[in-house]
Amino acid sequence: MQTILIAEDEKDIRQLVSFNLERESFSTISSGDGKTALSLARSNIPDLIILDLMLPVMDGFEVFKELRLDSRTKDIPVIMLTAKAQLDDIIAGLEMGADDYLTKPFSPKELMLRVKALLKRVKTSTGSTIIESSQIRLDKNTLHCFIREEKIDLTPTEFKLLLILIEREGVPQNRNDLLREVWGYRETANSRTLDTHVKRLREKLGELSRCIETVRGVGYQYRNIIS
Amino acid sequence: MQTILIAEDEKDIRQLVSFNLERESFSTISSGDGKTALSLARSNIPDLIILDLMLPVMDGFEVFKELRLDSRTKDIPVIMLTAKAQLDDIIAGLEMGADDYLTKPFSPKELMLRVKALLKRVKTSTGSTIIESSQIRLDKNTLHCFIREEKIDLTPTEFKLLLILIEREGVPQNRNDLLREVWGYRETANSRTLDTHVKRLREKLGELSRCIETVRGVGYQYRNIIS
DNA sequence: TCAACTTGTCACAATCTCGTCACTATTGAT
DNA sequence: ATCAATAGTGACGAGATTGTGACAAGTTGA
Numbered sequence: 001m002q003t004i005l006i007a008e009d010e011k012d013i014r015q016l017v018s019f020n021l022e023r024e025s026f027s028t029i030s031s032g033d034g035k036t037a038l039s040l041a042r043s044n045i046p047d048l049i050i051l052d053l054m055l056p057v058m059d060g061f062e063v064f065k066e067l068r069l070d071s072r073t074k075d076i077p078v079i080m081l082t083a084k085a086q087l088d089d090i091i092a093g094l095e096m097g098a099d100d101y102l103t104k105p106f107s108p109k110e111l112m113l114r115v116k117a118l119l120k121r122v123k124t125s126t127g128s129t130i131i132e133s134s135q136i137r138l139d140k141n142t143l144h145c146f147i148r149e150e151k152i153d154l155t156p157t158e159f160k161l162l163l164i165l166i167e168r169e170g171v172p173q174n175r176n177d178l179l180r181e182v183w184g185y186r187e188t189a190n191s192r193t194l195d196t197h198v199k200r201l202r203e204k205l206g207e208l209s210r211c212i213e214t215v216r217g218v219g220y221q222y223r224n225i226i227s
Numbered sequence: 228m229q230t231i232l233i234a235e236d237e238k239d240i241r242q243l244v245s246f247n248l249e250r251e252s253f254s255t256i257s258s259g260d261g262k263t264a265l266s267l268a269r270s271n272i273p274d275l276i277i278l279d280l281m282l283p284v285m286d287g288f289e290v291f292k293e294l295r296l297d298s299r300t301k302d303i304p305v306i307m308l309t310a311k312a313q314l315d316d317i318i319a320g321l322e323m324g325a326d327d328y329l330t331k332p333f334s335p336k337e338l339m340l341r342v343k344a345l346l347k348r349v350k351t352s353t354g355s356t357i358i359e360s361s362q363i364r365l366d367k368n369t370l371h372c373f374i375r376e377e378k379i380d381l382t383p384t385e386f387k388l389l390l391i392l393i394e395r396e397g398v399p400q401n402r403n404d405l406l407r408e409v410w411g412y413r414e415t416a417n418s419r420t421l422d423t424h425v426k427r428l429r430e431k432l433g434e435l436s437r438c439i440e441t442v443r444g445v446g447y448q449y450r451n452i453i454s
Numbered sequence: 455t456c457a458a459c460t461t462g463t464c465a466c467a468a469t470c471t472c473g474t475c476a477c478t479a480t481t482g483a484t
Numbered sequence: 485a486t487c488a489a490t491a492g493t494g495a496c497g498a499g500a501t502t503g504t505g506a507c508a509a510g511t512t513g514a
Binding site: 460464469481482 | 490491493494495499500503504505506510512513
Binding site: 382383384385410418419420423424427443444 | 470471472473474475480481482
């Protein structure tokens with residue numbers, strides 16, 4: 001059974017979320033303020049945290065920072081909730097390393113989808129980001145490549161990028177979406193940033209790099225060519 | 228079943244529109260404020276959005292801008308509603324890329340007509356529509372060919388061309404129409420461009436190329452010969 | 455403080471796309 | 485069968501897109 005911590009001060013939303021999660025047979029714990037949330041996280045080590053940014057006593061950003069400092073909690077995936085569609089908050093959140101975000105009001109259905117998507121790539125109780133594909137395993141900025149029997153260290157950005165591509169294996173991801181999801185860019189910056197990072201990834205990946213395919217006019221796509 | 232999102236703060240109008248749409252067997256979801264509308268759009272990905280410009284919390288323009296930033300929603304056709312015949316609003320809306328507009332008060336009958344017209348039109352105009360034919364699926368410059376269990380990368384132009392042909396499966400498309408729709412040509416350029424692209428398409432399609440038939444003296448036609 | 459690392463940007467190189475053209479092949483009416 | 489119209493094909497070059505190496509600014513950790 002997976003446990004999810006809900007840190008949200010509005011009682012209605014807390015209950016709504018909690019109800020929905022439990023109906024999907026997650027176990028939930030919740031708190032209406034930041035400080036309690038933090039100590040609940042430390043004592044229970046949940047599998048995922050849904051964290052409102054506007055919290056009494058200690059706000060979401062503070063809580064998040066604290067979580068990331070403690071080795072027991074630093075790898076727990078966090079979905080941030082922002083009351084306003086404040087671009088700044090979202091970007092700040094993503095930069096701090098939140099795994100996903102949702103702006104209120106949101107549909108419970110969407111939250112459930114995100115929770116499941118996030119948990120799918122998180123299999124350990126310590127909650128590090130892991131993807132197990134046929135021949136590789138992504139975990140904590142490291143790519144374990146079984147065929148080559150070795151570990152490849154990735155930078156955080158490279159990791160994020162590869163993660164998204166692998167999660168959507170077989171589906172071409174367009175440049176703008178990637179820029180938005182990995183970097184939080186809004187506008188179509190006519191940027192070589194994405195290309196450069198893809199290049200760096202490919203360099204590190206060696207022969208596995210053939211899995212990252214260019215889809216001209218669209219973006220990039222991961223395809224497992226090992227099988 | 229096609230889903231339509233109604234973003235309109237006046238309850239009477241919302242219900243009226245919703246009633247009319249449902250009578251025509253569309254499925255509807257609705258919201259009285261912009262923010263909720265936006266998140267509904269993101270979680271439900273409707274086929275069309277009817278968007279009032281004067282909305283509480285987040286106005287129609289804002290909602291529209293956000294919709295166009297997200298790849299999941301950026302191609303959804305939008306009909307804008309303006310309270311008064313505010314010329315400026317309409318122009319601004321159309322410039323932003325709204326697909327149609329209507330000024331209040333409007334007749335439900337007219338709205339229905341526009342909705343249907345737009346749904347028919349937009350299906351062909353956006354490059355990202357997915358078409359599932361019996362053995363084929365077109366998405367993001369890629370052709371998924373189920374019988375051959377493989378993906379074929381197409382260039383943007385090839386994609387556009389094939390899309391139009393497949394959408395009008397069984398109906399011969401004449402050269403001028405194709406040149407106009409894919410290339411935006413006005414005059415009958417006595418050009419080999421179309422032929423060349425058809426040839427390139429056929430090359431990529433392999434045995435599937437038999438589906439693209441030459442209709443001498445007219446143009447080309449797609450016909451599913453696999454079934 | 456300094457060295458090592460990360461990351462975004464730029465300039466230039468490599469590659470791909472696509473319209474055009476010259477030429478060939480096919481078609482269908484006479 | 486002949487011929488003119490139509491369609492198919494291969495090649496080329498301009499322009500667009502992507503790949504690459506270098507660099508500088510910013511971060512991190514010792």
